[in-house]
Amino acid sequence: MVEKVYPMTLEGKKNLENELEELITVKRKEIVERIKIARSFGDLSENSEYESAKDEQAFVEGRITTIETMIRFSQIIDNNNDKDKVSLGHTITFIELPDGEEEEYTIVGSAEADPFSGKISNDSPIAKALLGKSINEEVTISTPGGDMQVKITKIA
Structure with a gap:
């Protein structure tokens, strides 16, 4: 199976790497803490705080996977020398x-x-x-x- 290539500037790749770092080191920990606190409220079937935290956790984990894939299959565009024709990065x-x-x-x-x-x-x-x-x-x-x-x- 051929993976999709993600063309991007070097700045764009660095921004994705920074976002990934933030999600892994900060957001994940915040969500785990929210889940822990929500569990202490008791019955999980009627616990909206727990459901909200689990939804956010699913979103963050999905975003982490997406960013990791984009970084892994990134193609850095550098055409600073060619200003004759419009291309990516211009x-x-x-x-x-x-x-x-x-x-x-x-x-x-x-x-x-x-x-x-x-x-x-x-x-x-x-x-x-x-x-x-x-x-x-x-x-x-x-x-x-x-x-x-x-x-x-x-x-x-």
């Missing part, structure tokens, strides 16, 4: 046509995507349309809200 600035509204996104792997901080997944419609394109190239991006025309102004 920050792209473009203007929407015809009104000229400027937007900037960094294209990252899905493991480190965070649209609220301007990091979009390489699987997103915007990234898929921009990948492989050059500065001054006009691109049509198909989004759920409809097509938009953009012109790439900067690749960093």
Whole structure:
């Protein structure tokens, strides 16, 4: 069976490693303590605190497994030398046509995507349309809200 590869920047991998460390060394211990305290309340079948702690434990253990897999199968993207074409790890600035509204996104792997901080997944419609394109190239991006025309102004 071929495992999925998780493309990411070195910074993204370090962030995942830090999150994993926090989950293992801090969160796990907090949850075990919560479970211990909840057990002391008696009947577990009607103990909402116990159920809540067990649910959180399941979530944290699932997240730990997911992060471990992403780190194990990570592929570090480093293309700082090639600024001619849009690729993973690049920050792209473009203007929407015809009104000229400027937007900037960094294209990252899905493991480190965070649209609220301007990091979009390489699987997103915007990234898929921009990948492989050059500065001054006009691109049509198909989004759920409809097509938009953009012109790439900067690749960093």
